[in-house]
Amino acid sequence: MTPKPKHSTTGTTAESADISSSVDSTAAHLMVAHLTVADLKSSKSRKNRQKAVHAGLALAAMVSVAVSGFIVWSLISEAWTFIVEVEWSQIFNIGWFPRRGIYDVSTLLTATLITTAIAMLIATPLGLGAAIYLSEYARSSTRAFIKPILEILAGIPSVVLGFFALYWVAPEVIGRISDNSTGSLAAAGVGVGILTIPLIASISEDAMTAVPSSLREASTGLGSRKTATTLRIVLPAAISGIVASLIVAVSRAIGETMVVFLAGGAGDTALFTSSPTDSGLTMTAAMASLASGTDNVVGEGLTVQSLYFVGLLLFVFTLLLNLVANRFVSRIQEKY
């Protein structure tokens, strides 16, 4: 008797398994006599279902491509009207007053730069510190406790950070170092920074845990201390992931809307300022404030189009940053 396959299967597949493992040629002959090529083929309905499912899934995957297409189309078609029709003297003016036809983009860009810089000043040390601690120093029980807490911070909606930045950061932190204790670019920047801490922490921690432990062991074996191993071996090995986390955080900070909208302290207009403790409008806040007026997006001439123009700028900036970050991430994936 031939040894039966261990797994018990049913139907034709079991019989064919028997054939292949069988040395009993008569039995095999008997089987083959019953089986024709048609039996081994899938039924027509089974094949059709295959095709239908394949087509359906491919169609679903195309949706995301279509979404990208629509985003680019909507931004460019409306922004183009703005670019063609706007008077360029209004692009370089005293500030951002879209309903009066004054569109000084540098006001928005400067404010965005200020909030992003402050956000990164807050988030980089805190996020990296947490990541290094969790990856290199923390015991597994500590990790199991801290990581979910960071995930909770990551899950907090940005309106909540906006509220916090306006009512707690602005009076308690910014108000103590300046005269402005209501909304300001600095308060908004701190809020955005808090929002990006978990982003930096999780991406760079992933990068550091991906560093093979053999590197650490070799370093320790040569007599390095923990600090030297961390700073001279692990960090350089994980650098592309860490850089990627910082780039992603910058991109997130540039695109963050609600925190700067609520805590930036400006209405839907702003004079040019380069002082962090002033109130101001970033690109995103300008878009949100323009759209949230009682009349929604209505205004003189090119007001609506200016919205799409700012949106296009924002889209291009974040896209470039994300492409660079992707490069860095794929580099670390190739290495280990």
Place this chain on the structure above:
Amino acid sequence: MAVTFGRVLDNKTSTRIEREVASAIKRQGSDWKGNTFYTLLLVMLVLTLFILAVLIYGVVADGWDILTGWLPSFLGGTLGSIKAFEGQTLGVQQGLAGSFWIAVFVALLSFPIGIASAIYLEEYAPKNRFSNFIELNIRNLAGVPSVVYGLLGLFLFVEGIPSITGGRTAASAGLTLAILVLPIVIITSQEALRAVPATLKEGSYGVGATRWETVRRQALPYAAPGILTGTLLSMSRAIGEAAPLILVGAITGFLGSNPSIVDPRQLDDAFTAMPILITGWTQNPMPEFRVAAAAAIVVLLVFVLLLNAATIYLRYHFEKKREA
């Protein structure tokens, strides 16, 4: 008595030398750089946790009057003026209704389309330039600022097809947010499908199953917890998102009707949502609305944190189970 370098040392000296050598090897107590670095890391971590604690404390403390005073009527109340606050008819029901319908759109559109895309990309798509392009495209979509999705919603759903969506309505908002979380659903589902052991699929093919049968009977059940985690995460992102809704035209001031939360007739009407309501009240300079905004934040956070807690629990639970 010990002998060192040919000299006879007394016991005292030899113990001293031994200790010095031992401490030189271990370098005990001299690692001030390492200690400083470690302390610094710990300070960063504690500071992060401290910020989170202050944030939660601040919101709860600000909303305390409503949370302990008239929470039930706040949950059933509507948008309104300071009079509504004093009469305790101010509340979040319209916001809960808007957020509920947005969640329905996300569940009905993003989940099936997202999971189907992930299956296509992981199990069906040939590895060529085109599928690489789709993957890159999805990763970039995940990084597009949410306010830009708002512009898309305004262009496409509010002004593009108002005959279907009704313009500035909950339907437009739901469609916009469904598109916004689509990349998140795809990416997390892809990761879950990628973690399915190849042996499982090969075994299935080996017994004659077709590709779809393999996906449905082997890959999907195995990846289900991971996919579920992704969908819950995207849901929590969708109900906390405010910026796109502002662009699509959510109402922050007054909203006439207050239908029950699950009444679908409100879909083609003006709408608000929890984060929008919070935005409106936060912008209101009257101190009463700071209380209202904080209380509404607590209500929103309960939902968001429950969803997040569920994902965290699921992930750790199944990680443990897989390891065992």
